[in-house]
Amino acid sequence: MNQFNKLLLIFFLTFSCSSDLFEDWEDFELFEAEESGRMISSFSEGLVIDDSTTKDELLRALYDRREQVKEWQLLCDGEFAGQASIQVECDQWDMIEFSGASCLAAQVSGDTETVQARCRDVELGQDENGRWWRGQKNHGTTKNSFSRDMMYGVISYFISQGILHPDKARRDEVLARALNWVDWIEYEGKGKQMCDDNEGAFSNSCQIKRSRILYHTLKKMGAINSANKDYKFFKRALKDDGLNAWEFETQFTPVGYPLFLKVQSNWQKYLMGVLNKDQYRKIAKIIYKKDPDNPWYEFFYVGPSNNNIKKTLERCPAERPTRDDWTVRHFATGDFQWQRATRDRAWEVASGHDCITLINWQIASLEGKIDIPYQKASGVCAGKELGKLNGKRICKPLIATPISQANCDGKNGLSWENGGKTYCIWDNGKNYKARVMKRVCPAGNKDIGVFDGLPLCEKKILNKIKLYRCNRKGMGEFIGSASHLVKDSNGNPTHCYVYRDTWYQKRKVGKFCPVGTKYEDELVSGWAPVCKSIKRISKDKCKKEGKYNVARDTYCLVRKQGWYSKRFYTKQCPFGKRPTGDSLDGKPYCKNWFHQKIRKNRCSKKGGTVNGKWCLWDKGDYYKVRQIR
Numbered sequence: 070m071n072q073f074n075k076l077l078l079i080f081f082l083t084f085s086c087s088s089d090l091f092e093d094w095e096d097f098e099l100f101e102a103e104e105s106g107r108m109i110s111s112f113s114e115g116l117v118i119d120d121s122t123t124k125d126e127l128l129r130a131l132y133d134r135r136e137q138v139k140e141w142q143l144l145c146d147g148e149f150a151g152q153a154s155i156q157v158e159c160d161q162w163d164m165i166e167f168s169g170a171s172c173l174a175a176q177v178s179g180d181t182e183t184v185q186a187r188c189r190d191v192e193l194g195q196d197e198n199g200r201w202w203r204g205q206k207n208h209g210t211t212k213n214s215f216s217r218d219m220m221y222g223v224i225s226y227f228i229s230q231g232i233l234h235p236d237k238a239r240r241d242e243v244l245a246r247a248l249n250w251v252d253w254i255e256y257e258g259k260g261k262q263m264c265d266d267n268e269g270a271f272s273n274s275c276q277i278k279r280s281r282i283l284y285h286t287l288k289k290m291g292a293i294n295s296a297n298k299d300y301k302f303f304k305r306a307l308k309d310d311g312l313n314a315w316e317f318e319t320q321f322t323p324v325g326y327p328l329f330l331k332v333q334s335n336w337q338k339y340l341m342g343v344l345n346k347d348q349y350r351k352i353a354k355i356i357y358k359k360d361p362d363n364p365w366y367e368f369f370y371v372g373p374s375n376n377n378i379k380k381t382l383e384r385c386p387a388e389r390p391t392r393d394d395w396t397v398r399h400f401a402t403g404d405f406q407w408q409r410a411t412r413d414r415a416w417e418v419a420s421g422h423d424c425i426t427l428i429n430w431q432i433a434s435l436e437g438k439i440d441i442p443y444q445k446a447s448g449v450c451a452g453k454e455l456g457k458l459n460g461k462r463i464c465k466p467l468i469a470t471p472i473s474q475a476n477c478d479g480k481n482g483l484s485w486e487n488g489g490k491t492y493c494i495w496d497n498g499k500n501y502k503a504r505v506m507k508r509v510c511p512a513g514n515k516d517i518g519v520f521d522g523l524p525l526c527e528k529k530i531l532n533k534i535k536l537y538r539c540n541r542k543g544m545g546e547f548i549g550s551a552s553h554l555v556k557d558s559n560g561n562p563t564h565c566y567v568y569r570d571t572w573y574q575k576r577k578v579g580k581f582c583p584v585g586t587k588y589e590d591e592l593v594s595g596w597a598p599v600c601k602s603i604k605r606i607s608k609d610k611c612k613k614e615g616k617y618n619v620a621r622d623t624y625c626l627v628r629k630q631g632w633y634s635k636r637f638y639t640k641q642c643p644f645g646k647r648p649t650g651d652s653l654d655g656k657p658y659c660k661n662w663f664h665q666k667i668r669k670n671r672c673s674k675k676g677g678t679v680n681g682k683w684c685l686w687d688k689g690d691y692y693k694v695r696q697i698r
Contacts, residue, residue: 118379127378128435134382135180135428141389142421143403149206152190153422156403161204165194167405167422169222169229170333174429176229177439183425184229191226192246199249201263215264216274218326221333223250224286228340231290240290247292251302260301277302282334285341319355326408332356332369339442346442365407365427372443373431381431384416385424391417440466455487455503462500465492471507508571517575524572533579539565554578561588582632589635598632605639608690640690649694651683658683658694666698 116122116130145152145159153164153171168190175183193205201223202208202215231243254263254277264275277283284303287293293303319335322328331352339349350370357370364381371377384406405423409415433439437453453465463485477484477493484506485494492503510516510526518525539554539562553573555564561582567574582588586600606614611625627634642648642659649658667677672684672695679685679697686693 118375118382122375124435127373127375128432130382131378131428131432131435134385134387135425135432137387138385138421138424138428139182142425145206149204151186152193152205153187153420154403155405155420159206160403161190161206163203163218163405164422165191165201165204165219166222166333167420167426169225171422171426171429173225173229173233174426174433176233178429178433178436179438180425180429180432183429187422188226188230191222195246195250198257199246199251199253200257201250212266213274214266217263217276217278218274218330220263220277220283221330221337224283224337225333227286227290228337232286244290244292247287247290248297251287251292251297251300255297255300255302258302260304282338282341282343285343286337289341316352316355319352322359324360324410325413328356328359329365329408332366336369336441349442360411362411363407368427368430368434369441370443372441373434378431381424381427385419385421385428389421390419440464440469455492458485458494458501461496463487463492463494463503464497464500465503469504472504473507473509477504477506510572514572514574520566520573525566525575526569526572527575531574531576534565534567534576535579539567539576539578556588559587586634599626599635600632601635604636606636607641607643608638609643611636611638642691646691646693649683651694653680653685653692656687657691658685659688659691660694660696664695667695669697672697 116126118127118130143154143157144150145154145161147159149159149161152159152161153168154160155162155164155167168187171183172188172191175181175187190204194203194207195201196208200215201219202210203213203219207214227243227247231240231247234240234243254260258265258275261277262275263277266275284293287303297303319331322331335344335349335352335356338344339346344352353370357366360366362380364377364384367374367377367380403420404415404418406415406419407423407427430439434441455463455465457463472482472493474493477495480493480495482493482495485492485503487503491506493506494501494503508524510524514526514528516524517527553566553568554562555566555575556562562578565576565578567576582598582600586602588598589601590599606625606627608625611627614627615625624635624637627636640656642657646659646661649660651658667675667684669679669684672679675684677684677686677695682697683692683694684697
């Protein structure tokens, strides 16, 4: 190795890990396990796992062992009852990292009990100001209050509850927590520190370095918006040394919890799309070869093989293991065993949370709920198997963004229906990869939202649509229905959502009701709008002008140019008579243009009623009158 490479190696080993990592690592006493043969707990039910063990038998064994471990997992009591602990006595030193990992694995596998408990651990580690601590018990500490190692636990929690959780309300709750944290980092941490341990700029473990994965996680959650896109925090998080540096750093990462962190971040980077399959496998292979007997490293490289599950069950017994002569600092009675080298035999002081987390990943993988690009998974689905085509499996990834028609065509993909969804499937070697088809707006149309589960699209320049065409259905082209009308505050339609098979087009409705009228209905005959007018009309005039009267006793419809004027009747004098200006019961007094006055007794004999100076005859809508002389 030349001088330059030596200096480069020293640089990466010095600055790639957080300060608390090296505090532990430098004092770490490597314990040489006794080779005399301590018996590892065997599977309690006596199941012998070999190459002939079936998938169903493995799943039964994993479910059974998971419940047994839950009985002895290390938990706090008293004030912090139910929270995860690293020791028999309540110690939350690194548990926010491990609780986050357990929260994610449980969410994927469907272990609701663990989801609620371990995700809660992470949430309780955040204070009311948005700052995150190692755990609730550590709130207010002045040293080692948080670190980049703990950040991976928070990221796992974000992925579990802020991205994968099916309930939008829950995702919004976690998004609010993320935004509070980002604000705290930006303003209290000056955009570069996640904690303040009274060490200022020299608090290395608090500083955000090469945290592109955190940026991508927050972006996928929707935590990066126009209000904070210029934060120093995000600009700094985007700075990444790239895959080559990441691979080089992993090559020289020591076995133990520094390497365990690499597994965590490698998996998270793949989930967020920072690494592709080949890149993920390359890093996973480096990690696995450093300690191939570690079931955690093995799982994330070759998957839940029979040997991997056998080894896990051996190191996760049905009863809590104890070891009196355990000498590793901080971990006298418990540990998260997968973060230790195999030679340390940390399974003999397992905390239980380590076992539950790995078992949940194994269950999720065997049940097809997870898509990890295992090195030996070609020809079988790492994710969920949807069906078969031409003798090949059709596989759905666990996390995959919908694919557009254009990108599907670019992969020589086929449109395939399954379970009411349309997938794009394409040959991926020994199987077909399936991704949900994204319904997108066609060229020339802007995506402005969603309507009835389909994209709502708008074209910048488009002719207005007539109202009757918006409502037409079953006559040639299916355009829309009444439910597709957008109306203003006065009830007048302004836009029509035109149905286009896989999308909706928003179009302005053309002029239909003139000023002074109000849209009220759609007249089926002639497909013309009915516009309510404030002007009234007499029945006589309606008989002459009314073209379509659906309720003669109530209102009159007068046919206009492309619309109908709806006018209510007025109580007024009929043709040939003129009003006097007087009225009774809302009915006008109407007299002939030429008439003689009448005596009172004559009025009574003719059936009239005397009212002041008038003799009245009730004619329904008006009073016929003659003046009393």
